[in-house]
Structures are given as structure tokens and as C-alpha cells.
Amino acid sequence: MSRxxxxxxxxxxxxxxxxxxxxxxxxxxxxxxxxxxxxxAYKRSAALSLFDVEQERLVRDRARDWAEEYGADPDxxxxxxxxxxxxxxxxxxxxxxxxxxxxxxxxxxxxGPAPEPEVLPARRAPTLTHxxxx
Numbered sequence: 001m002s003r004x005x006x007x008x009x010x011x012x013x014x015x016x017x018x019x020x021x022x023x024x025x026x027x028x029x030x031x032x033x034x035x036x037x038x039x040x041a042y043k044r045s046a047a048l049s050l051f052d053v054e055q056e057r058l059v060r061d062r063a064r065d066w067a068e069e070y071g072a073d074p075d076x077x078x079x080x081x082x083x084x085x086x087x088x089x090x091x092x093x094x095x096x097x098x099x100x101x102x103x104x105x106x107x108x109x110x111x112g113p114a115p116e117p118e119v120l121p122a123r124r125a126p127t128l129t130h131x132x133x134x
Contacts, residue, residue, distance in 0.1 A: 029084055036088035050092075056085060 043050050060078050067077035 032084055033088050033091065036085070037092060040088070040092045051089065059085065 040050055042048075060081055063077050063081040064074040066072075067074040
């Protein structure tokens with residue numbers, strides 16, 4: 001037996017906002033990866049050292065500082081940035097992945113706090129869901 005459950009519109013709106021933020025995270029991380037791939041490819045072609053431990057520490061510290069400045073969890077942000085750097089290195093060992101035209105669908109804010117992310121319209125927003133009686 002099933003029963004219809006009314007979905008709270010505030011919950012649906014906040015879920016849609018989270019989905020938009022998650023999409024933005026994916027696009028931002030992809031843009032970072034593409035830029036890192038370009039940097040590594042350039043360093044290789046210029047016979048420069050590919051990896052720089054001091055620079056990586058600076059990147060992690062900078063990310064922690066920004067996290068503290070904007071009220072985010074510094075440990076989480078450092079972990080995400082560290083994983084992004086590690087992933088880029090691993091992917092560089094394989095085929096280099098770059099778009100043909102070098103474009104990226106991400107807007108980067110160079111100074112000041114980023115504006116609130118825009119909520120993308122939901123693809124389909126049902127108002128009723130069904131759940132089974134336990």
C-alpha cells in the first residue's frame with residue numbers, strides 16, 4: 001500500500017539550490033584540472049621540474065586561509081584542494097585532457113566574496129511523491 005506525501009516546497013527549493021552548487025563545484029574542479037594540465041604540459045615542454053612541493057604547500061595554505069576568511073571548514077577545503085592536485089598529477093601521467101579551444105564554462109571571481117550562486121531551474125519538480133507504508 002502506498003500513500004501520497006506532499007513535498008515541502010522549501011525543501012525542494014533548497015535541494016535545487018544544492019544541485020546548482022554541486023554542478024558549479026564540478027565545473028570549477030574541471031576548470032582547475034584543465035589549467036593544471038596546461039601548466040604541467042608547459043613545464044614538461046620547457047624542461048622545468050613538473051612538481052614543486054613548496055608551491056603545493058602554498059596552494060594548500062592559501063586555500064585554508066580563504067576557507068577561514070569565508071567561514072568554510074579549512075580542513076575540508078584543504079582536503080578538496082589536495083585531492084584536486086593529486087588527481088591532476090595522476091591524470092597527467094595518462095593522456096592530457098584539454099578542450100580543443102581552451103575554453104571553460106566557469107566564471108572565476110578574482111576579488112571579493114563570490115555572489116550567491118544562481119539557482120538553476122529544476123528539470124522537473126514533482127509536487128507529490130509516493131512512499132510505501134512500513
